[in-house]
Amino acid sequence: MKIIGITGGIGSGKTTVCQIFETLGIPIYQADERAKYLMQNDKELIKKIIALFGSEAYNQGVLNRPFIAKTIFSDPKKTEQINALVHPAVGKDFKKWQSSQDAPYVIKEAALIIESNSYKQLDFLINVFASIETRIQRVQKRDPQRSLEEINGIIDKQVSEESRNELSDVIINNNGDQLLIPQVLSIHNQLIN
Incomplete structure (x- = not known):
């Protein structure tokens, strides 16, 4: 059974992407x-x-x-x-x-997959990408109690987008200018074939 990792910065949309995989019958382990x-x-x-x-x-x-x-x-x-x-x-x-679990692959979703070095135990890594501006807006909408300073502090503690992209096998664009479902379906088909 393959182990697929999903990572991305705070507010990138990892949970949304995982929900799409879940509708395809893929078990999701939410590490956080x-x-x-x-x-x-x-x-x-x-x-x-x-x-x-x-x-x-x-x-x-x-x-x-x-x-x-x-x-x-x-x-x-x-x-x-x-x-x-x-x-x-x-x-x-x-x-x-x-x-x-009984599936062709499982997904481990974690914000700190790279920081914790657990990406080294994966068969495949997906990075969910969104610009910092988009991510900040999403987090402010989702967690209105968080200050901008706190959000930026979390972003600063996470590995850079460049490092995530470099270590990932595939990048899902979740900036709002591409549909998510076709991207996920393409990856799913790649993983089961």
Whole structure:
């Protein structure tokens, strides 16, 4: 079974592209959502997060997202440290999930596929491209509580579009000037043949 990765910067439209693949019967593993789940439910990971951030990392058993976000936003070393805890847990969870799937290929969707080096375990990588301006507008519409400074901070922490394009096997243009469905169908046909 082939493992296909879908990546792209914040607001590029990864989720929309995955929904199209899902309608074609392709199982989707959403790494970012699973990471949130594991940070809340994996006892071993929770212990490691508390050891890294202190007891303030959880409020009455619930992950203190604002505290974690504020801490890693101001300390890049903490970002690396939490990623070093979460990425292996997600990798293990993905392998377990993948073994229960029955399809010609599965998709692993993650914003940080390249940053985490997990692209090296993929058979094929798709980058969903949209201009920074388009991405910022989408994120502001989707998450109105996020400031422009916060959005730009996330963009700055993500790998460059050039690097994503260079490492990808195919690029889906989601800038709004090309239809998505024909692009996805073309890739799907390529992957099953």
